Amino acid sequence: MKxxxxxxxxxxxxxxxxxxxxxAAEIRVGATMRMISENGxxxxxxxQDEFDxxxxxxxxxxxxxxxxxxxxxxxxxKGVANANKFIHQEKVHLLIGSTCSSVSLPxxxxxxxxxxxxxxxxxxxxxxxxxxxxxxxRVPISARYYKGVVAKYVGDKVGKKIAYLYASDAAAVSDAExxxxxMKELYGVDPVYSAQVQEKEIDFRSHLLKIKALSPDAIFIAxxxxxxxxxxxxxxxxxxxxxxxxxxxxVASNAPVPAMAGDAIKGVFYTAAYSDSDDRPIAKLxxxxxxxxxxxxxxxxxxxxxYDLVRIVEIALRNADLKLDDDNLKADRxxxxxxxxxxxxxQGLASGPISFCADPTPECRDGNRTVVLIGYKKGGEDFxxxxxxxxxxxxEFGLEK
Amino acid sequence: xxxLVQKSTASLDALKRIHPLMPxxxxxxxxxxxxxxxxxxxxxxxxxxxxxxxxxxTGLNIVKGFCxxxxxxxxxxxxxxxxxxxxxxxxxGVPFWFCLPAAIAxxxxxxxxxxxxxxxxxxxxxxxxxxxxAQSVEIYIRVTxxxxxxxxxxxxxxxxxxxxxxxxxxxxxxxVMPFMLIAVYASFAILRSATGRAFMAVRxxxxxxxxxxxxxxxxxxxxxxxxxxxAGLAGSLFAHMVPGYVHPNNFTVxxxxxxLLMVVLGGIGNIxxxxxxxxxxxxxxxxxxxxxxxxxxxxxxxxxxxxxxMPKGIGGIIDRYFVSKRFVAAREKTAxxxxxxxxxxxxxxx
Numbered sequence: 001m002k003x004x005x006x007x008x009x010x011x012x013x014x015x016x017x018x019x020x021x022x023x024a025a026e027i028r029v030g031a032t033m034r035m036i037s038e039n040g041x042x043x044x045x046x047x048q049d050e051f052d053x054x055x056x057x058x059x060x061x062x063x064x065x066x067x068x069x070x071x072x073x074x075x076x077x078k079g080v081a082n083a084n085k086f087i088h089q090e091k092v093h094l095l096i097g098s099t100c101s102s103v104s105l106p107x108x109x110x111x112x113x114x115x116x117x118x119x120x121x122x123x124x125x126x127x128x129x130x131x132x133x134x135x136x137x138r139v140p141i142s143a144r145y146y147k148g149v150v151a152k153y154v155g156d157k158v159g160k161k162i163a164y165l166y167a168s169d170a171a172a173v174s175d176a177e178x179x180x181x182x183m184k185e186l187y188g189v190d191p192v193y194s195a196q197v198q199e200k201e202i203d204f205r206s207h208l209l210k211i212k213a214l215s216p217d218a219i220f221i222a223x224x225x226x227x228x229x230x231x232x233x234x235x236x237x238x239x240x241x242x243x244x245x246x247x248x249x250x251v252a253s254n255a256p257v258p259a260m261a262g263d264a265i266k267g268v269f270y271t272a273a274y275s276d277s278d279d280r281p282i283a284k285l286x287x288x289x290x291x292x293x294x295x296x297x298x299x300x301x302x303x304x305x306x307y308d309l310v311r312i313v314e315i316a317l318r319n320a321d322l323k324l325d326d327d328n329l330k331a332d333r334x335x336x337x338x339x340x341x342x343x344x345x346x347q348g349l350a351s352g353p354i355s356f357c358a359d360p361t362p363e364c365r366d367g368n369r370t371v372v373l374i375g376y377k378k379g380g381e382d383f384x385x386x387x388x389x390x391x392x393x394x395x396e397f398g399l400e401k
Numbered sequence: 402x403x404x405l406v407q408k409s410t411a412s413l414d415a416l417k418r419i420h421p422l423m424p425x426x427x428x429x430x431x432x433x434x435x436x437x438x439x440x441x442x443x444x445x446x447x448x449x450x451x452x453x454x455x456x457x458x459t460g461l462n463i464v465k466g467f468c469x470x471x472x473x474x475x476x477x478x479x480x481x482x483x484x485x486x487x488x489x490x491x492x493x494g495v496p497f498w499f500c501l502p503a504a505i506a507x508x509x510x511x512x513x514x515x516x517x518x519x520x521x522x523x524x525x526x527x528x529x530x531x532x533x534x535a536q537s538v539e540i541y542i543r544v545t546x547x548x549x550x551x552x553x554x555x556x557x558x559x560x561x562x563x564x565x566x567x568x569x570x571x572x573x574x575x576x577v578m579p580f581m582l583i584a585v586y587a588s589f590a591i592l593r594s595a596t597g598r599a600f601m602a603v604r605x606x607x608x609x610x611x612x613x614x615x616x617x618x619x620x621x622x623x624x625x626x627x628x629x630x631x632a633g634l635a636g637s638l639f640a641h642m643v644p645g646y647v648h649p650n651n652f653t654v655x656x657x658x659x660x661l662l663m664v665v666l667g668g669i670g671n672i673x674x675x676x677x678x679x680x681x682x683x684x685x686x687x688x689x690x691x692x693x694x695x696x697x698x699x700x701x702x703x704x705x706x707x708x709x710x711m712p713k714g715i716g717g718i719i720d721r722y723f724v725s726k727r728f729v730a731a732r733e734k735t736a737x738x739x740x741x742x743x744x745x746x747x748x749x750x751x
Binding site: 035070071073074075076077080081082084085087088089101102105106107108109110113125127168173174 | 440441442443444446450544546550551552553555568569570639643644645646647648650651653687690691693
């Protein structure tokens with residue numbers, strides 16, 4: 001009996017030691033994302049599934065990746081709490097997050113202080129990489145590039161007489177004012193008309209009639225989904241000709257907008273990092289995978305960015321010389337940071353190559369510079385999109401000199 | 402357990418006999434090494450959050466628990482405190498030690514503004530008015546570029562004393578914990594003062610209170626303003642804690658529901674209950690992070706369950722325990738006295 005007990009104790013100790021060494025050999029990754037919407041949850045699921053697939057295929061240099069995923073609900077305090085939990089309690093080697101810029105912004109300070117590499121899946125706010133943190137990398141396109149692309153495309157291919165109609169929500173104000181300032185900077189032109197309306201305004205006809213009288217080359221509409229759809233429909237009702245190009249902010253990419261606007265959305269274009277009308281083989285494969293796995297009919301750029309992020313992390317982890325024990329946590333974090341900084345010309349779903357470098361500057365850390373201009377070919381429930389252009393911006397674009 | 406409670410009560414009484422502030426000093430000494438017992442920085446971060454939540458819940462208890470005013474606008478006052486401090490620090494470079502009193506003063510004025518509708522409104526109507534105020538504040542912040550609008554306000558400097566900067570959670574604890582203790586002590590002092598008694602009179606029956614000479618309007622306004630002082634203090638401490646960033650999403654109706662849960666679960670009108678509620682809700686919210694889909698549902702069910710089955714909250718249970726203890730002790734003492742008297746009478750007869 002005594003021997004049995006001794007044997008069992010030894011076995012338990014051995015298995016505990018084995019388990020400890022196994023857990024020590026894991027690459028710990030923490031992800032904080034906005035997972036309060038159906039799509040939001042699926043972005044998180046995709047990140048989890050892709051890491052699981054890497055583990056199933058043998059892991060990274062024999063080590064498995066342990067992903068911890070938490071929801072920050074797009075709230076900065078919850079994002080900061082998640083980041084602190086990952087960094088100080090779970091001792092992660094790498095932090096992924098967040099979806100919302102307002103959450104990523106404070107986390108940048110937390111990861112910089114704790115010296116933990118952070119890679120951003122979806123946030124576009126230009127300030128994220130302008131804080132000078134040596135620990136942050138961004139997969140999506142920075143807002144500074146988006147603004148420039150629209151202005152450049154409009155100025156070169158549409159015209160310079162632009163009317164602006166925008167709602168009072170933060171995104172609409174920022175997009176409209178950003179485009180106006182870029183048009184001024186690039187072409188020296190002021191808006192032919194500019195009006196701000198209430199967030200849930202429903203009648204835009206008085207503004208549209210004034211705009212019609214000014215014969216602009218294009219009208220830029222930035223608003224929430226329903227007002228945007230109404231404004232587009234009303235622009236035709238007041239007789240604004242189809243030759244006046246309709247532009248919109250990225251809200252136009254939301255499926256309810258073409259459904260509500262119907263044919264009035266035809267010709268409207270917006271910018272994104274990826275379009276599901278992309279005809280590259282990799283994009284077609286990706287679209288069918290997302291449709292099959294997550295039941296999404298129209299694949300947006302947040303899916304492609306989450307996917308690209310996992311691939312970049314995979315490359316970096318394979319290249320990093322990791323010890324994966326508690327004594328070397330700091331060295332491992334530094335090695336992962338340096339390995340991400342070493343990723344060059346990654347070709348994935350993004351429309352252009354993604355490259356990072358070592359300097360803690362936006363030029364090095366805003367790795368994705370290629371914006372896709374997407375236009376509606378058809379409105380309604382079964383809307384169709386087409387890629388108008390791909391524009392790669394100069395690395396220093398939008399930075400203060 | 403009983404012996405432990407008795408010993409603790411006896412020690413507390415002994416400390417009070419030395420000086421009324423001695424138990425608070427003892428609490429301060431007891432709380433000092435807490436961060437050293439924490440396993441990691443995340444737990445120290447949680448301790449800081451708990452301290453801020455205790456200040457906030459204690460403040461809400463003054464207006465809601467002591468004075469009986471149904472407000473759901475407390476989170477807006479918290480936001481005003483945070484943003485006042487944040488703006489002064491970021492836009493004008495004002496040090497924390499000036500930002501804090503300014504935030505408290507501005508929030509107190511805002512508290513007076515919220516309190517004015519309580520002169521004429523009660524119950525659900527007052528709740529709706531304060532909810533409207535909370536929503537207006539949140540929307541105003543969201544659309545005001547000067548306040549950082551939807552991008553939030555970042556770069557709020559951590560407090561410092563000379564070259565000593567409270568830049569990490571460990572150091573910050575030694576700033577936030579004393580403030581929390583002072584705030585809790587002040588709430589007890591208010592409760593035991595003439596003002597506290599007037600609050601309770603207004604809570605129980607405003608008409609009767611007025612008939613006995615209590616200026617109901619004045620005391621309602623004072624309750625709202627005192628409560629706002631707590632919100633301003635909590636807001637300022639929240640804004641200056643690393644990473645020094647505030648955003649309108651930190652002050653939504655969901656945050657208000659969480660705050661209400663702390664007070665309801667702890668026991669409305671019970672200071673210790675509010676503290677226990679703040680600690681429990683913060684810890685439970687942290688432990689249930691992995692079940693985020695169900696977290697709000699759980700919180701909602703706990704509020705409903707507490708109101709239905711435990712209307713006085715955890716504080717009520719504790720109170721009942723001590724009351725019954727005192728009752729049993731008093732009964733035993735009386736019985737003992739009677740026995741002693743009987744024995745004395747008997748010995749006298751013989």
